[in-house]
Amino acid sequence: MDTASSNFTLTQPQISEIIDLVKKIHGFDFSEYTKASLKRRMDRIVMLKKLSFYDLKHVLVNDPAFFQEFLEEITVNVTEMFRDPTFYKALHSQVFPYLSTYQHIKVWCAGCSSGEEAYSLAILLNENKLSKKSFIYGTDVNTEVLNEARKGIYSLRKIKSYAENYLFTGLPGSITDHFTVMYDAAAVHSELKQNTLFSVHNLISDTVFNEFQMITCRNVFIYFETDLQERILDLFYRSLCPLGYLCLGNKETIRSDSFRKKFKVINQKENIYQKIGA
Amino acid sequence: MVKSFPHDLNKTVVIVMHRKKNFFSEIEKLFAENSRMLLREVSDKEKIEGNAIYIAPANYHTLIESDGLFSLDVSEAVWYSKPSIDVTFESAAEVYKQSCTAILFSGANQDGAEGLLKLRNCGALTIAQSPVDAEMAEMPQSAIDREAAGYVLSNNEIFELIQSSIS
Numbered sequence: 001m002d003t004a005s006s007n008f009t010l011t012q013p014q015i016s017e018i019i020d021l022v023k024k025i026h027g028f029d030f031s032e033y034t035k036a037s038l039k040r041r042m043d044r045i046v047m048l049k050k051l052s053f054y055d056l057k058h059v060l061v062n063d064p065a066f067f068q069e070f071l072e073e074i075t076v077n078v079t080e081m082f083r084d085p086t087f088y089k090a091l092h093s094q095v096f097p098y099l100s101t102y103q104h105i106k107v108w109c110a111g112c113s114s115g116e117e118a119y120s121l122a123i124l125l126n127e128n129k130l131s132k133k134s135f136i137y138g139t140d141v142n143t144e145v146l147n148e149a150r151k152g153i154y155s156l157r158k159i160k161s162y163a164e165n166y167l168f169t170g171l172p173g174s175i176t177d178h179f180t181v182m183y184d185a186a187a188v189h190s191e192l193k194q195n196t197l198f199s200v201h202n203l204i205s206d207t208v209f210n211e212f213q214m215i216t217c218r219n220v221f222i223y224f225e226t227d228l229q230e231r232i233l234d235l236f237y238r239s240l241c242p243l244g245y246l247c248l249g250n251k252e253t254i255r256s257d258s259f260r261k262k263f264k265v266i267n268q269k270e271n272i273y274q275k276i277g278a
Numbered sequence: 279m280v281k282s283f284p285h286d287l288n289k290t291v292v293i294v295m296h297r298k299k300n301f302f303s304e305i306e307k308l309f310a311e312n313s314r315m316l317l318r319e320v321s322d323k324e325k326i327e328g329n330a331i332y333i334a335p336a337n338y339h340t341l342i343e344s345d346g347l348f349s350l351d352v353s354e355a356v357w358y359s360k361p362s363i364d365v366t367f368e369s370a371a372e373v374y375k376q377s378c379t380a381i382l383f384s385g386a387n388q389d390g391a392e393g394l395l396k397l398r399n400c401g402a403l404t405i406a407q408s409p410v411d412a413e414m415a416e417m418p419q420s421a422i423d424r425e426a427a428g429y430v431l432s433n434n435e436i437f438e439l440i441q442s443s444i445s
Contacts, residue, residue, distance in 0.1 A: 034349045036341040036369045041353070076353040083337075085300060168300055222322045222338075222350045229323070251321040251335055251350050 009043045014053050018042065021060055026067055028141070029204055030074065032228035041074045048073075068144055076223065077145050081116040081159075081175065083218070084250050085168035088124055090270045092169075095245050096128050099213055105134035108212045108239065110203060111220035112138030115149025115196075116162075121216065122192040123178050127171055131195060137210065139201035149198045152188035154179075159186040203232050208239045215240060218249040226255070233259050240275040247272050280331065282437065284444060285314040291331040292320075292340070292370075294363045296385060299337040306333055322350045334361040341369040357389035367393025376401030379443075381436060382427070383407045385417030395426035404428045405436065 010018070015038065019030045030038060046056055059066040082088055099105050105125070109118040118138040125131045140146050159175060166175035179186035201209065203220070215236050221229050233254065236246055246263060248271040254260055263273035283291070295305070309331070310317045316330040320340050325347055326332075334340035338350040339361050356362035363382070367390060370378050380397045382390045384407060398404040406427035409415035421427050431439065 034341075034343065036343050036372065037349055037351045037353075039372070040341070040351070040365070040369075076351065078352050078354055164300060219352045222352070226323055226347075249322070251338060253321055255323065 008046060008052070010039065010046065010053060012039075015039055015042060018056065018060070021057060022067075022070075025061060027205075028071065028202075032204075032225045033074075034223050034225055037076075037223055038074070041076070045070060045073050071142055072144055075140075075142055077113045077142065079113045079116045079219075080165060081120045081162040082165035082169050083117070083120075084270070085165050085170075087218075087247070087250065087270045087272075088120065088169040088171075090267045090272060091121075091124060091247070092128065094266055095214065095247075095272060096124075096130065098243075099245070100128070100130055102213050103133065105130060105214070106210060106212045107134060107136045108210070108215045109136055109138045110201070110215060110217040110236075112140050112146075112149060112198065113142075114145045114154075115152060115198065116154075117216065117218065118149065118196055118198070119152060119178075119188050119192060122188075122196060123171070124169075126178075126192060131191070134195060136196045137212075138196060138198040140198075141200065141202045143200060146198045146200065152193050153185050154188075156181060156184045156186050203235065204228065208235065210239065211241050212239055212244055213241055214245040214247070216247040218247060219252070221248060221252045230256050230259065237262055237275060242275060244275045245272060246275065279437070279440065280309050280317070281312045282440065283313065283315050283331070286329065287315055287444060288329050290326055290328060291315075292334065292342075292366060293331065294334040294340065294361050294366045296359050296361070296363075296389070297336045299360075301336070309333065320348045320350065322348070324348045334366060336361070339365040341365065342373045343369075344373050357387045359387065359389045363390035364393035368396050371396040371400050371402065374402070379403040379405070381405045381407065382418050382421050384412035384414045386414045387416060388420040390417055391421040391424050391426050394421045395424050398426050398428055405439070406430050407436065408432045 023029050060070065107121060109121060112118045115138055118136050122136055125134045138149055159179060163175050178189055178192060180189065240246065250270065252271055254263055254273060262277050264276045266272040266274050306319055313331055316327065319333045319335050337360055338352055341349045341351055343349050356364050367380055380394055380402060382394050394404050404427050406418040406421045408430050409419045411433045412418050422430055
């Protein structure tokens, strides 16, 4: 059972100290992560691992394996296939008719975690007969979750929990049609895996690596403060082809005036945007 | 309750309800139609207005930032709930401390009790709905058991308290 609490919680100065330490030793910069959420993640780690503030600093410096775990906890990896079915419906009706006019469709799934969203897109592209000319790049900062994404094998229990989402997208059949089920595991069909590539990319420190017709980055911005969000919006803008699409999470709106001029709203509710201007 | 708030309440109200994802209830519409205040669902990094009612969206936790913004979080459910009342209460305790009032109503699990205790410990006014009045007694009852509620009030008393704090 998950409870939100622990007896001991970190103070803001202690959190700042941890952020500095992690930046110096591991090169990951969490200084512009949303504060309340970051505190919750760190409190959760010290609770689960029964660490004091000093223990935490010690293992962060001396135990590389612990840092991987830390990174996994901090960068929330909770994801679903077809999360927000109405988003996939909107892609199908408002975006894919335009995407289908391109000779090649390159999709960047930024912050892809264990790959559920990338494979949801792969299924949707396949159902629209677009998979032959499309390629999905999934990136994340976390190497462990990328290994899971590459495998494309999920527990049957998880896949079943996505069945309702799938149903609401209006796609034909059921979600298990896209998987080979063995015992209690489900492996995504190889034809869906074929046109995917998962690799490490850090949105905070890495730069443009290709030109895309569509970028999805859903429920990643919620962990970033607004200045950082804008720097990453700029990275996405520069990574999109003219009139390329940007899809943010359901509750992630482009607020800055300068970027509102650079992106046209395609679907307000689903936060689907199109690159405009020079 | 929403109906009873005047247009110039001059307070921020956050409503966290346990709700199912993919279930497009009409509850916001119903609330909005009955509210004289600005009422909307929270979106990420939205500025917290001083005179407005906010509803926590389904399938996210709603947190309060020290710089006057809401933030959202999709991390694991707490007490099988997302939104979790504990998460919002705890982040409100961090930021608003004694200057906020929290009321825990009916519900079928223990969500909210821990957060209410944190709020009480930092001097906030904390109220649990009387379990007799609650459709599901467990939620207010677990707060009472943990001594998280400064007051245990009937529906009428809660209503009167709100009215008196307005006038």
